[in-house]
Structure formats: structure tokens, C-alpha cells
Amino acid sequence: MVERRRVEVLIDEPLLPALVELAQAAGVSRYTLLPALGGAGAYGRWRDDQLSGATGKVMFLAITTRAAADAFVERLEPLLDSHNLMLLSSDVEVVRGPRFG
Amino acid sequence: MVERRRVEVLIDEPLLPALVELAQAAGVSRYTLLPALGGAGAYGRWRDDQLSGATGKVMFLAITTRAAADAFVERLEPLLDSHNLMLLSSDVEVVRGPRFG
Amino acid sequence: MVERRRVEVLIDEPLLPALVELAQAAGVSRYTLLPALGGAGAYGRWRDDQLSGATGKVMFLAITTRAAADAFVERLEPLLDSHNLMLLSSDVEVVRGPRFG
Amino acid sequence: MTALDALTQPVVLFFLLGALAAFARSDLAVPEAVAKGLSLYLMMAIGLRGGAEVAHFGASPQMGLAMAAGIGLSFLLPLPVFFLLRAAARLDRTNAAAVAAHYGSVSVVTFATGSELLRQHGLPAAGYMVAVLAVMETPAIITGLALARAGRRGRDELAPRGGLLHETFLNGSVVLLLGSFLIGMLAGDHGLAPIRPVYDGLFRGLLCLFLLDMGLIAARRLMDGRALTARTVAFAILIPIVQGALGVALGTALGLGPGTSALLGILAGSASYIAVPAVMRLALPVADPGLYLGMSLAVTFPFNLTLGIPCYIWIAERLGA
Amino acid sequence: MTALDALTQPVVLFFLLGALAAFARSDLAVPEAVAKGLSLYLMMAIGLRGGAEVAHFGASPQMGLAMAAGIGLSFLLPLPVFFLLRAAARLDRTNAAAVAAHYGSVSVVTFATGSELLRQHGLPAAGYMVAVLAVMETPAIITGLALARAGRRGRDELAPRGGLLHETFLNGSVVLLLGSFLIGMLAGDHGLAPIRPVYDGLFRGLLCLFLLDMGLIAARRLMDGRALTARTVAFAILIPIVQGALGVALGTALGLGPGTSALLGILAGSASYIAVPAVMRLALPVADPGLYLGMSLAVTFPFNLTLGIPCYIWIAERLGA
Amino acid sequence: MTALDALTQPVVLFFLLGALAAFARSDLAVPEAVAKGLSLYLMMAIGLRGGAEVAHFGASPQMGLAMAAGIGLSFLLPLPVFFLLRAAARLDRTNAAAVAAHYGSVSVVTFATGSELLRQHGLPAAGYMVAVLAVMETPAIITGLALARAGRRGRDELAPRGGLLHETFLNGSVVLLLGSFLIGMLAGDHGLAPIRPVYDGLFRGLLCLFLLDMGLIAARRLMDGRALTARTVAFAILIPIVQGALGVALGTALGLGPGTSALLGILAGSASYIAVPAVMRLALPVADPGLYLGMSLAVTFPFNLTLGIPCYIWIAERLGA
Ligand SMILES: Nc1ncnc2c1ncn2[C@@H]1O[C@H](COP(=O)(O)O)[C@@H](O)[C@H]1O
Numbered sequence A, B, C: 001m002v003e004r005r006r007v008e009v010l011i012d013e014p015l016l017p018a019l020v021e022l023a024q025a026a027g028v029s030r031y032t033l034l035p036a037l038g039g040a041g042a043y044g045r046w047r048d049d050q051l052s053g054a055t056g057k058v059m060f061l062a063i064t065t066r067a068a069a070d071a072f073v074e075r076l077e078p079l080l081d082s083h084n085l086m087l088l089s090s091d092v093e094v095v096r097g098p099r100f101g
Numbered sequence D, E, F: 001m002t003a004l005d006a007l008t009q010p011v012v013l014f015f016l017l018g019a020l021a022a023f024a025r026s027d028l029a030v031p032e033a034v035a036k037g038l039s040l041y042l043m044m045a046i047g048l049r050g051g052a053e054v055a056h057f058g059a060s061p062q063m064g065l066a067m068a069a070g071i072g073l074s075f076l077l078p079l080p081v082f083f084l085l086r087a088a089a090r091l092d093r094t095n096a097a098a099v100a101a102h103y104g105s106v107s108v109v110t111f112a113t114g115s116e117l118l119r120q121h122g123l124p125a126a127g128y129m130v131a132v133l134a135v136m137e138t139p140a141i142i143t144g145l146a147l148a149r150a151g152r153r154g155r156d157e158l159a160p161r162g163g164l165l166h167e168t169f170l171n172g173s174v175v176l177l178l179g180s181f182l183i184g185m186l187a188g189d190h191g192l193a194p195i196r197p198v199y200d201g202l203f204r205g206l207l208c209l210f211l212l213d214m215g216l217i218a219a220r221r222l223m224d225g226r227a228l229t230a231r232t233v234a235f236a237i238l239i240p241i242v243q244g245a246l247g248v249a250l251g252t253a254l255g256l257g258p259g260t261s262a263l264l265g266i267l268a269g270s271a272s273y274i275a276v277p278a279v280m281r282l283a284l285p286v287a288d289p290g291l292y293l294g295m296s297l298a299v300t301f302p303f304n305l306t307l308g309i310p311c312y313i314w315i316a317e318r319l320g321a
């Protein structure tokens, strides 16, 4: 088992394709998307709304090296406030380290 | 990046509104809800069942300070057994610490 | 609060019943299933596809002791590559330790 | 109507197909969202159909009688069930009360299937029975909670915010059923004409699709069902028979006619698996959903669908003759 | 048509039922996937119905006029709304522009309900209005983004990949509506006959089910709505009235006839809550969705459905006389 | 029937609309749950329609012949495909076997569209062909797994619990199709009358909605498709033509008549993308889903829908003359 970083980003659905590109540019090309149902933050409550997709959010999950994680977080940081993102990082152990960057 | 606590509670859907209120009372007002499909525990298997909603469960996720997390966990503890809850805590790092309590 | 291991496995839906049996055989009988929407890995992109269910994936989450986690991971390791699994382990704290193996 | 007549109806056949598929461990599954959508459609259609009939034929004194009978049954039926389960099935107070509430309340799909079979049989029930269905959903919950003495335990931290009565009377299925019934009465024949192809034309076909899923769900629950014992299974068959016969007898005594009396029996004999479990999970979290859903959904529902309904109709015909 | 006529139509009654259920905090809910499926169905059906009518009656010069009027309204209506919101509601530039784009664009469900009420009222609008509906969805977005001077801020890292025009014109609802309209025109009466039971027969009934959900969504948004103030609520009622009257007047001036003019007014007075929010979330992430969805979905939509539509029809009848 | 006739049918036009929307990178999407619900509906309706026809016209010796032909084709067609893919496309054993299984099996939606086009063309096929469709789904899987010598590798820890035959024959789509066929036969014309508005009236309209989604899915898979090469794409067009012609010829030789022979060709030429992928993912996890779904869903399915079906019908008319 080797240590890697687990980076999670909660993001509005319409912004997801752009996030995937940004991650790729930062060297994070493998990821998994998990659904979210709703929540509450500084800007009030939201619920998933498939009608227009405008208010739905998705959890982007990537396991990667510390270096790539740092590069990704750095590029994302200036966008966190303007785009209402939630960014989480933690440690995780994986088998087959090379598969995770 | 600053350290915060990641608290997760797996709870029956009908009990969710009450959990959100209890969390708020403990100082945890920001959260995200994630869907769950099924599982198995001490009380047997369950599957999501939207028919009555009676047997569906939801994952409540909150990132907060250690103090608020402790207060929340303390209030929840006596209910864990009677209400079949699963409660998990771990460390997580966030940017913009003040946004997370 | 006591320390336990959080083991997560991202697996193709058709393989899930077999994974649950394998976990049980390794002493991991309690788990929760979380949905996934899509992702990208070494073998390209996937999206959830309920049509045949062939390309959908599910996140299997189990909280267990380090010993049981190790036994589970050991049995799963030879299958990771051939079955396109993603396996993650991390630390987590729980109340009511005996409930988690 | 013999059981065989019932068993060759497509609605019942689709239920059996679903149950067989689940027993054979097929991976056949209806997405939850679709099943939920179908159940909303069915409640809306049932409400509209009933409301349209009342608008057409007008309210009658019999409607008031039937509603009073329904409310009475729903309030009182949980009592004998509770004491029976305490004494004979040795259930603890909370579980016995939770199960009793389910049997006092009613099943919308059993009602719909019973109405169809009665129509097929040339013995249609009165349209106002939709209103009876709606008013029977909730009183049993109140009796059940009183039996569990939910109040005694003190308000715990996860108790419902608006109070239990709120959860009980504003349960989604109750609101949709009653609301659609009122809309049907307000809009009347003329106003409903443009939407009839949906609420009437599709009703039986979509009921088939829904029953396919109910077959899958009921059989899977029976197979998962660690909470069920031979004894609880036996009660889950015995209780509906007794309650159903009682309902038919009451209807006949009130002079409701054989079709309507049979349907009152079907309601009395049916057990809830939509409205009541949701409230119980909230109000009596300690009660075991495996037990009450296992009994009502996995045993009583299939029993009623295949054998119970023809049996209540048979009784109604004998008593009415 | 009086407001009371509108208020006793099942479509409107189901909207009210949903809204009441949400206000009473019932747990009634339509699964998101079902609601989305219904909205896809409605757009497909609206497109096919319009296309079939144009195939049947042929294109007319009036169709060209009406489409030009629609495009013009959608481009220009955001301007006065923007300056009004800046000056009188004191919104910042970005939020004012985002809201203005919603009011220049249109609501598919308001259109569908309006068409039904007009038909019921014996004043059917021309089939080509579906094409007008489709072309009115997007110009307002362009005006709104220009007002926000989205370009000035420079391309941020999460800006849409294909450019904003791409997102605007290839929004799913625009594509489905226009595509179905073209398919309806291509297939014609004969080709459409086998699918008419779905796109025509089910339309009004499924619209009811969809409006039940819209009632739930609108009322819940109103209750969550921290972003709304008395002032923004007032504007969310004032703007549609003025825009709607303008649309009716323009239609009448162009000689489109009372039914078609009323529908142009309904389009002008309606505000988008499907296509525009999705683009705004992408293009102006700083704008507050609570504000623009609150105004368009939680205030303007219910207002139009209950009072606005009868009012625009009334104006059209007066002006047309 | 010319390809142009096919291409102006609404079902095909909706498929093209979906494909175009996906190629243009529109965000149009049908929720997965709705798509799955529609596919369940289509299988139920196809089964009932076929069963009703058999109940109406009775079983014939030709039905036996056609079923035997279908089973034979499904068992044997994977063999030449396998050797061709090994030799000419240089696929490894496992992938070649997995793809071969898909081409031996059948596509329910291609069948449904083909039946509609034949009916439109005045050349309806026999109702028992639904039974042929059902029996052709699984034999190819057995041949495919034998070719991959799945047994040799030893049972791995994630092998299916009930054994592969179980997964193969109790696949949800097989169960629903066969079950509905039997229910249709049991219930007969009379029993099915109340549900005909759903299984018959809505069939073509809902098929359109489903094909819109299939267009989106097929085109998106083609765009994602790193697994496809010019060579595999060519085979995904060549194989159905040869297999389809073979099916038509066999049907004609057996004296099934032109409509029924054309439909046997359509079945032979179609490739599975519902039942077989699910079993392959389980039985041959090493095989690449991008390859087999890419070939069957993203190339062969669109080809058959637009060009293949008219071509098989054309052959059937020539051979039958
Ligand atoms: N580094 C990673 N981070 C997040 N998800 C991953 C990662 N690697 C693989 N996955 C997920 O696991 C799936 C299978 O991975 P693979 O076998 O590499 O194609 C991918 O499609 C992703 O959903």
C-alpha cells in the first residue's frame, strides 16, 4: 500500500466539463464522479434539480500524488469563492501506486 | 490548507430533517447530502426504496471544526443505537478554513 | 471514539453480488453501497448506463478492523487489474467500536 | 369470481411474473424513480376517477355511511391485532403496535386491483369508495402510536419537527389521493375530458407495470426476510381474512350493495406499505421495518392479490344474496 | 376568459395542489428523473404538435412576421428590465443582467398551459407559434450576457469550453423543441398518425402531473428563498404584466388575430426557468441562482399560470375587438 | 421500401436528432432511470403484442420452424464472426469471443423498429416472431463463452455465484420478454383489451422517445470510443449485412413469407447491447466493453436502423418474388 492524496471537489453540474479539463491540465486525468442530493452552505440551501440542471451539484473525486494534488488545488483556489466550490483533501492508501499518478 | 473534521452520518431518510435541525443546534449548519443505494448491518440488509421512502438512507456529510464536531457527536451518540445510525469521523484538509466553522 | 479502517471499492455493477460474498468470506459483512455517475481511468471514460447495467459502477464502503481490512484487501488484490477495480483504504474514527468488527 | 378468474388477469399475472423472476434470482429490476413515478400516477388517477364519479352521480347518504364505517374500522381494527400479536406472536409492545397500525390502514394497489376485478366481474363498486380509501389511511396510525405509548418515552432529539399528527395527515400519498379526488369533483366530467386518456385510458396498463415491480419487491423482501417467522407469516394471512370478512359484513349490514361491500372488505383486509411505514420509521424508529414491511408487503399483499380479493367478493355475494 | 375559468382547469388545480402541499410541508415529491422525463416529453410533444400544424396548414407570411416579432422581443425586452432592476431594485450589474435574460426568454410550460386555456376558451392560436417559442429562448441570453459584459472579465479557468454561444444555442431544450418541430413538419399528418396517441393524447394529462411537481418546486423555492425581497417579488409580478401587454399589442398590430396575439403576449410575459438558468450558472457563476430562479420560477410562473394568462387573453380580446 | 422511406419515419428521425445533438455536444440527456423504464415498457409491450397475436391466430407449424431457425442462427453465427475477428481484425481470443456473442444475439429495438417499418410498408411479419426474438437472445452467449474457453481459466473469486447459465437465461430482458409473451398468450384478446391502450397505443410514440436517447448514447459512445479502429468499424457494418442476408435467405427457404423472412434477417443482422453486455461484463471481465458496445451500439445499431433494415426488406422482396 502506498500513500496518495484524495481530492474531492463539490461543483455545479454545468461547470463539470470545464473542471475535468482543468484537472487534466494539472495532471489529474483519472477521476470518479459521485452524485449529491442537496446541501447548505454560505449561500443557502440547494437541492438537486434535474429540470434545468442549473442547481445540481456533483462530487468530483480524484486520487493522485501529492505533487499533482497540489498543482490542482493551486489552480482551483482562485475559483473557489466565485464558483461556490467545496474542496477537500485527505490521505488515502492504495494498492498499485503507479496507477494513481 | 487547514485541518478540519469530516463527520459523516448514514441516516434513514424520514429522520433527515430532524438530523439537520440537531446539527444546526450543535453549530453545524453547512452540510452536503449524498445518496446511498443499500447496505447491510447488524439489522440486516436494506435497499433504497423510494416507494414509501421508509427504508431509504442518506449520507449526511459535514466539514467542521473539532469542537463543533465533538458537540455534534455528543448529541448524536445516545441516538446511534435506537435509530440505526452509522457515524464516521476523520481528518480532512480544506482551503479557506473560516468557511468551515 | 476508536480507530477503524475505511475500505472503499469501486466496482462494476454486475460484479457486486460476488464482491459482497467475497467480503463476507473475508469477515467483512457490514457495508454500504453508494452510487457513482461516471469517471475516467486507465481504460477510458465510463458513464452510468442503466440500460444494460454493463457499464455502471458502484462504490462499496466498509468500516472494519485493520485485520479484517487486510484480509479483504489481500483477497481482492489479484483481481484489481483484471476486473478494473479501484481500492482505497484510510483511517476513520467511530463510536461504538464493537459494531464495526 | 373464483381465484382462477383473478389469477388469469394480466395485472395479477404481472405480479406473479415479478415474484417468480425475483425468486429465480433474475436481475430484472424497475428503477426506483420509475416505480415512485408510477405510484404517484396511480394515486392521482384513482383520486380523479373517484372524484369524477362523485361529480357525476352526486354525493349520497350511503357515501357518508361508508366513510364513517371506514374511519371506524381504521381506528378500531388495530386494537384486536395488537393484542393478538402481543399474546400469540409474543411481539414486544412497540413492534406489535407498529404492525397493528399497518393492518388498520389500507393498501392503494390492493384497492385498485380489487376495483378492477370487481368491474371485470360485473359488480362495480361505488365511486365514493375512493374517499373511503383516503380516510382509512391515517386513523390506524393514531391508534398504533397510542398503543405504543409513543408519548411516554419523551420527545427524543430526532423526533419529527412538526409533530406526528402533521406527518400523519400530510403524508404525500394522503395529500395526493385526497387532492386528486377533490380536483376530480371540482372539474367534473366536462373539465376532466381532456385528461381522461391519461388518468383512465392508461390506468390498467400502468397498473400492470407497477405490479410487476411489486412482485419483485415483495418476493425479494420475503427472501431477505430474517424478521419473519412461521408464526408471523401465519398471522399475516389470518388477519386479512378476518378483517376482510368483517368489512364485507359491515358493508352489507349498512346496505351498501355487494360490490361496494366487497370493496370495503378489501380495504379492511388490506395492509399499508406506503404511508404507514414512512410514519413508523419516524415515530417508532425502534420498531423493526423488516417485520412490518415483511408482513404487510411480502405476505399480506400477495395473499390479497391472489386469494384474498376473490374470497372477499365471494363472501359479499353470499351475504348479499 | 376570467381568472376563475382558468383556476378550475385541472392543469391549474394540480399546480395549486402541489403548491399547497409544499406550503403545508407535506413530504409529497416527484422524483427528479421523472420530472425531467416529463419535461422532455412535453417539449417533444409541443414541437411535434406545432410542426404537424404547420405541415397541415402550410407556412404563411404571418409565421415570418410572428417569428421576427418574437426574436425582436427576446433581444430587446432584457434592456428595460436590466435598467429597471439596476435603478429601482438596486441589483448589481451581474445579477440584474442575469435576471433580465430570464425575462426576455420564455417558459415552455406557461406556453403549453396558455395554449390549452386558449383552446378551451375557443380562441386557438396558430400552430407556428411553437416555432416562435423556440426562437425566443435564446436571443435574450445574448443580450443578458452582453449587459453583464461577460467578455470584459477575461476567460476564467472554468469558462465553458465551446464558448458561450455554443452552450446557448445547443441547450438541450432548444435542440429538442426545434428538432421535434422539424420532425413534425417532415413527417406530416400521415407520418405522425401512429405516434399521435402519445404526443397528442397524453399531452394534457401529463401536463397535469408535471404542473403538480412545478407547484411543489415553486412553493419550496419560495419558502427557501432568502434571496427574494418584497421589492424583487413586486418586480417579478410587474415585469410580466408590462411585457405581456406589450406582446399582445405587438401581435395585434401585426394582425396575428386575437388567439395568436394572446399567445405572443403569454410568451413575452413568461420567464425562463429551464434553458436560461443552466447557461447563467455557467456564464455568470457569480450571479445568485436563488434570485433569478426565485423570481422566475417561484413568483412569475405561478402568477402567469393563475392570473397572467387570463389577463393577457382579456387584453387580446379587447384589442382585437 | 427505400432507405429514404425509412429515413423519414419519426422513429428514425428521432434517432438522428439524438445523434446530431450528441455530435454537436448539446447537453440534451434522458435520465438513465427514464431510459431504463422505457426499455422495460418496450419489452413488455413487444411480448404482449406477440403473445396476443399467437393467441389470436393460434400456433402454426411455421412458428416451430422459425424458432428452430432462430435458435440455430444464434448458436452458429458467432463462429464465423469469431474466426473473422481473430484473423482479419487481429483481436485476442477473449475480445473476439465477446464481440461474436453480441452479433449472434439480437437487438430488441432493431426488431421493434423493423416490425414497424414492415407494417408501414404493407408487409407485416408474423406475431410469433416475438418468440423467435426471445429465443435468439441467449444461445449466442453460450457459444461465445465456449469460444473464450471461459472454463479453462478456473473459477475466479468474482465469478458469478449462480453459474453463468443462470445469469444467461435469467437476464432481466429475457425474463420480461418471454414472461410478457406468455401473459399475452394466456390472457388472450379479451383479457388484454383493458391494457391495450398502453401496450399498443403508446408503443410507437414511446419508441420515438427511446430512440432519441439511443441516438444520444450511440453517438456519445462513438465519440468517446478509443477502442474502435477503422477496421472494427468496417466489420461492424460488414457482419450485419452478411448475417442479415443469410437470415432472409433462410427464412425464404423455409417458406416463411417475405415479411417474416425480412424480420428473421433483421434479427440475424442485429447485435445485442442490453442482455449480452451485462453477461459479458460478468463472465469475461477482461474483454473491453468499449470494443463490444462500440461495435454493436455505436456502429451496427445505427447502420441497421437507417440502411440495414430497408436493405434486408429489399432482399426479402427480391427473393420472395
Ligand atoms: N486515480 C483515480 N482517481 C479516481 N478514480 C479513479 C482513479 N483511477 C481509477 N478511477 C476510477 O476507477 C475506474 C476504473 O479505473 P481503470 O481500471 O483505471 O480504468 C475509472 O473509470 C474511475 O472511475
Ligand SMILES: Nc1ncnc2c1ncn2[C@@H]1O[C@H](COP(=O)(O)O)[C@@H](O)[C@H]1O
Pocket: A010, A038, A039, A040, A041, A042, A043, A044, A045, A046, A084, A085, A086, B030, B031, B032, B033, B061, B062, B063, B064, B099, B100, B101
Ligand atoms: N462545511 C461544509 N460541510 C459540508 N458541505 C459543505 C460545507 N460548506 C459548503 N458545503 C457544500 O458546498 C455547497 C456550496 O457551499 P457555499 O459556497 O458555502 O454555499 C453547500 O451548499 C454545501 O453543499
Ligand SMILES: Nc1ncnc2c1ncn2[C@@H]1O[C@H](COP(=O)(O)O)[C@@H](O)[C@H]1O
Pocket: B010, B038, B039, B040, B041, B042, B043, B044, B045, B046, B084, B085, B086, C030, C031, C032, C033, C061, C062, C063, C064, C099, C100, C101
Ligand atoms: N461496518 C460498516 N461499514 C459500512 N456500513 C455500515 C457498517 N455498519 C453499518 N453500516 C451501514 O449502516 C446501516 C445500519 O446499520 P445497523 O444499525 O448495524 O443495521 C447498515 O445497513 C449499513 O448500510
Ligand code: NA
Pocket: D102, D103, D104, D105, D106, D243, D267, D268, D269, D270, D271, D272
Ligand atoms: Na386494513
Ligand code: NA
Pocket: E102, E103, E104, E105, E106, E243, E267, E268, E269, E270, E271, E272
Ligand atoms: Na419573456
Ligand code: NA
Pocket: F102, F103, F104, F105, F106, F243, F267, F268, F269, F270, F271, F272
Ligand atoms: Na444477430
